[in-house]
Amino acid sequence: MRFILIFLLLSTEGLAQAPKFTRQDTLRGSITPERAWWDLVHYNLGVKVDPSDKTFSGQNTVTYKVLKSAKIMQIDLQPPMKITAVTEDGKALKVKQEGNAWFITLKKKQVPGAVNNLIISYGGRPQVSKLPPWEGGVTWTKDSNGNDFIVTTCQGDGASLWWPCKDHMYDETDSMTISVTVPDHLMDVSNGRLRKTTDNNDGTKTFEWFVSNPINNYGVNVNVGDYLHFGEVYQGEKGPLDCDYYVLRDNLKKAKTHFEEVPKMLAAFEHWFGPYPFYEDSYKLVEVPYYGMEHQSSVTYGNFYKNGYHTTDVSGTGWGFNFDFIIVHESGHEWFANNITYKDIADMWVHEGFTAYSENLFVDYYYGKDASAEYVIGTRKNIRNDRPIIGYYEVNKSGSGDMYSKGANMLHTLRQLVNDDEKWRTMLRGLNEEFYHQTVTTGQIEAFLAEKSGMDLKPFFDQYLRDVRIPKLEYKADDTTLSYRWVNCVEGFAIPVEVSIDGKTQRLIPESTWKTVALGQPMRKLTVDSDYYVDASKIE
Numbered sequence: 001m002r003f004i005l006i007f008l009l010l011s012t013e014g015l016a017q018a019p020k021f022t023r024q025d026t027l028r029g030s031i032t033p034e035r036a037w038w039d040l041v042h043y044n045l046g047v048k049v050d051p052s053d054k055t056f057s058g059q060n061t062v063t064y065k066v067l068k069s070a071k072i073m074q075i076d077l078q079p080p081m082k083i084t085a086v087t088e089d090g091k092a093l094k095v096k097q098e099g100n101a102w103f104i105t106l107k108k109k110q111v112p113g114a115v116n117n118l119i120i121s122y123g124g125r126p127q128v129s130k131l132p133p134w135e136g137g138v139t140w141t142k143d144s145n146g147n148d149f150i151v152t153t154c155q156g157d158g159a160s161l162w163w164p165c166k167d168h169m170y171d172e173t174d175s176m177t178i179s180v181t182v183p184d185h186l187m188d189v190s191n192g193r194l195r196k197t198t199d200n201n202d203g204t205k206t207f208e209w210f211v212s213n214p215i216n217n218y219g220v221n222v223n224v225g226d227y228l229h230f231g232e233v234y235q236g237e238k239g240p241l242d243c244d245y246y247v248l249r250d251n252l253k254k255a256k257t258h259f260e261e262v263p264k265m266l267a268a269f270e271h272w273f274g275p276y277p278f279y280e281d282s283y284k285l286v287e288v289p290y291y292g293m294e295h296q297s298s299v300t301y302g303n304f305y306k307n308g309y310h311t312t313d314v315s316g317t318g319w320g321f322n323f324d325f326i327i328v329h330e331s332g333h334e335w336f337a338n339n340i341t342y343k344d345i346a347d348m349w350v351h352e353g354f355t356a357y358s359e360n361l362f363v364d365y366y367y368g369k370d371a372s373a374e375y376v377i378g379t380r381k382n383i384r385n386d387r388p389i390i391g392y393y394e395v396n397k398s399g400s401g402d403m404y405s406k407g408a409n410m411l412h413t414l415r416q417l418v419n420d421d422e423k424w425r426t427m428l429r430g431l432n433e434e435f436y437h438q439t440v441t442t443g444q445i446e447a448f449l450a451e452k453s454g455m456d457l458k459p460f461f462d463q464y465l466r467d468v469r470i471p472k473l474e475y476k477a478d479d480t481t482l483s484y485r486w487v488n489c490v491e492g493f494a495i496p497v498e499v500s501i502d503g504k505t506q507r508l509i510p511e512s513t514w515k516t517v518a519l520g521q522p523m524r525k526l527t528v529d530s531d532y533y534v535d536a537s538k539i540e
Contacts, residue, residue, distance in 0.1 A: 018392070025396060026395060029395040035166060037066070037067050043060055043173045044061040048182075060163060060165065061117055075165065076164065076165060078157075082123065083095055093106060127162075128140065132290040133153035138152055151225075158218070159220055175210070176210070178222075184203055187224070188222060190207070216296070242282040245284070265331050277437065281296075306324070308321045317375055337355065354411065379404075380409055388400060389466075417495055472535040479521075484515060
């Protein structure tokens with residue numbers, strides 16, 4: 001998810017002190033004992049969407065593998081939604097609710113290695129999203145022809161807003177079946193491939209979708225509307241990739257022209273990141289009544305069929321008007337969010353920093369390296385440096401909204417340190433190969449980049465991820481020498497930096513103590529290469 005407003009939503013909390021956390025925060029954000037003993041295998045989610053009373057109801061059959069013996073299982077479902085019954089092998093089970101968490105007491109002996117099934121029945125009026133996708137829930141609206149237009153969004157707030165699940169990012173289900181029943185004049189579009197459509201002969205139809213790859217909870221979505229479909233086949237790195245587009249009836253003509261950007265996006269991102277990660281499940285772009293989100297293989301779109309982001313260019317440079325921000329950014333999440341997924345939302349920068357950076361790489365692919373540098377540097381105006389990019393672990397609390405533009409500029413700076421664009425591209429592709437369809441920690445990403453770059457990057461990541469200060473190159477000069485050092489930085493910060501001294505480029509390797517270099521003549525002017533996200537100041 002990547003939008004201007006989110007900088008304010010994520011950045012204005014806790015400016016002076018750490019927030020206070022509750023037991024509910026821990027139940028939501030940690031791998032509790034009641035979660036740890038079992039591993040997700042498959043969800044078979046069936047949900048009926050009823051626009052007449054704005055309710056969701058249905059069942060979720062949870063297939064799980066027992067890792068160690070236990071009796072209590074935690075399933076999450078947020079009020080006002082309610083679990084109405086739970087059965088295993090036809091036997092009703094006792095359920096105890098504690099806020100958003102529901103603790104199920106199992107009767108069957110849980111034998112390590114066994115694969116079991118639990119059927120959870122539920123229903124209710126899910127939380128209405130007042131500002132999708134920044135506030136999670138269900139959006140109930142109408143299209144221009146008066147047809148119901150209903151969608152779900154739930155990043156951060158949790159998929160348990162509208163369906164019962166193991167609502168923690170560390171454990172992804174290996175596959176998923178999603179069956180959505182809607183009024184028969186409408187259509188549901190969800191993740192994966194449409195397996196069948198059933199006319200229920202009662203004024204409703206059921207659309208069954210199947211996801212054959214691991215999928216995170218917030219990536220699961222329901223989109224109900226008066227959709228028309230068209231598609232194409234993209235010849236990608238792994239062969240033919242089905243691309244399917246679902247748009248409102250009145251927008252079909254302009255969508256067929258505007259969505260020509262999708263193959264361009266795929267070409268750029270397969271070049272930089274490697275093959276699209278979900279060939280088996282196809283790529284879909286689905287129109288929604290909000291800006292857009294990165295739902296896996298069901299990317300949602302609401303950017304009015306225009307380039308830029310709504311009416312703006314997030315970089316302020318003009319380059320952002322050369323592409324549709326939502327198509328590029330939200331699709332970039334297929335690699336960073338849906339392929340490589342954070343285990344804890346505290347590491348949300350792994351999704352948003354790399355994906356914000358993907359905008360810059362799209363510009364690089366089509367308009368060149370100078371244009372891409374100008375774009376990413378332009379996004380620095382969005383950085384607040386209010387609090388660290390990394391959030392609080394085990395309580396479902398992300399870091400600063402700076403994870404977008406600061407994350408992108410950190411990666412752009414790292415590209416300069418690597419100083420070899422083909423090597424840099426190999427590292428980005430290597431991430432998507434090494435962590436293919438996995439959940440990860442920041443530590444794993446840092447270690448991979450350090451190993452492949454051959455550099456000690458711990459101070460570098462500590463500076464940009466865990467500190468709010470912008471490192472500053474402090475320098476002074478006399479008639480014969482230049483003295484320089486890093487200040488405003490963490491211990492051990494010693495990255496090289498390119499500077500121009502009276503028009504001549506030179507690579508310095510400052511440390512926290514003064515270093516000197518011979519000039520040969522008095523220095524008139526020093527400027528730091530703007531590709532590095534650092535400050536500079538001269539001491540007179």
